[in-house]
Amino acid sequence: MDILVTGGTVFASRYTAEYFSKRGSTVYVLNRGSKPQSKNVIPIIGDRKALGNTLKPYHFDAVIDVTAYNSEDVELLINGLESFDKYILISSSAVYPETLPQPFCETMKIGPNSIWGKYGTDKIAAENALLQRCPYAYIIRPPYLCGPMNNLYRESFVFECAEQDRPFYLPENGSMKLQFFHIGDLCRLIEKILISDVKEHLFNTGYPVPVSIKEWVSLCYSIIGKTPIFKNVEAEIAQRSYFPFYKYEYLLNVERMNNILPDLTPLNDSLKESYEWFRNNRELIIKKPLIDYIENNLA
Known part of the structure; x- marks a missing residue:
């Protein structure tokens, strides 16, 4: 596959880019070129907020958007793309209000969370913007990610x-x-989505x-x-x-994920x-x- 990964220089986006590169895909990473790049990926140097025609020469079998934090990020990236088949957005468990009964499941109505504040409401806006433009896109909502390349002080x-x-x-x-959710398992879930006929388009993980x-x-x-x-x-x-x-x-219900990825x-x-x-x-x-x-x- 020809895959575009946004970011590709730290933790989740870098691991994702290297994961699919090692499995034989041609992986392009979109970033500003301010940090060292992984081996065996193709950097596309650009700012997702000012893409112009940067991405127009390419068709991507999949876009894995790891670095969208609000609706503008999603809108501008989609506007900058020429064509693609599947779009996968890495969202967050922060979209669930803490007042809902737990465990949170994908069928619940999302909304503001007083703990996460603007981060959560911006992720909700990003999800909504994506579904308005790409109704058949995939959205993944992880809890705390863990594993190698985690540069956060946890x-x-x-x-x-x-x-x-x-x-x-x-x-x-x-x-x-x-x-928690292991970053490698996140990539394996994405891989299942890309190569299988996955019915659901929204997944809690963990x-x-x-x-x-x-x-x-x-x-x-x-x-x-x-x-x-x-x-x-x-x-x-x-x-x-x-x-x-x-x-x-908080606790996420992950039965939907377990149906296609039982071995974590x-x-x-x-x-x-x-x-x-x-x-x-x-x-x-x-x-x-x-x-x-x-x-x-x-x-």
């Missing part, structure tokens, strides 16, 4: 705490649940069983042969000041891959001052 933060033999400051009793904060941290520590010593933090202290996730527990990468294997990548790419992590806050306010 599991890498926990790995650093483990490497430095730090006690881990746990939000309250650590029972809050997190739902591990069917969430993991508690305490379990997740313990898994991260165990990857490097450590066992965490936990210190509980009172609820009055803002969680995001010392921990990489919001104080927000175990979370422990995903964390192993994450740590191997992190060890060799520490400089790419977008660090936040979580450890500084802990040392100055909690330790």
Whole structure:
């Protein structure tokens, strides 16, 4: 296939581009050329907000849009394309209002979420803009993505705490649940959509069983042969000041995804891959001052 991946330089978009390139597709990546490109992809240097005729010479069997954050992003990209067969938008679980009963399923009405704010409403606008222009497009709504190339300061933060033999400051009793999805499984789902006659066009994704904060941290520590010593933090202290996730527990119903992708990468294997990548790419992590806050306010 000839595939266009938007972005292609960091985490989800880069992994996606390399995944399909390794499987024999001709992969084009659309970005501004400001970061190193992957091997075996064809860069198309351009800004999706000012494409002009940049994409007009091409026909794509599939467009995998990983970097659309609002309706304008979608509209301008579609306007810039000459022709394509399938369009897949990576959206977000942030489109579900936290007031809905859980687990959230694809048939529920989406709307503003007070935790995610503008990010969520912009993703809703992006979905709506896409469906107005391409009614048969595919939309994927993942929870927290994990796995290699993750440059966000999430599991890498926990790995650093483990490497430095730090006690881990746990939000309250650590029972809050997190739902993850391995980036490789996201790509395998996209692959199923591209090569199979998939009936549904909207998919929640994620591990069917969430993991508690305490379990997740313990898994991260165990990857490097450590066992965490936990210190509980009172609820009055803002969680995001010392921990990489919001104080927000939610669960996606992923039965629809499981019908076509039942075999997922175990979370422990995903964390192993994450740590191997992190060890060799520490400089790419977008660090936040979580450890500084802990040392100055909690330790």
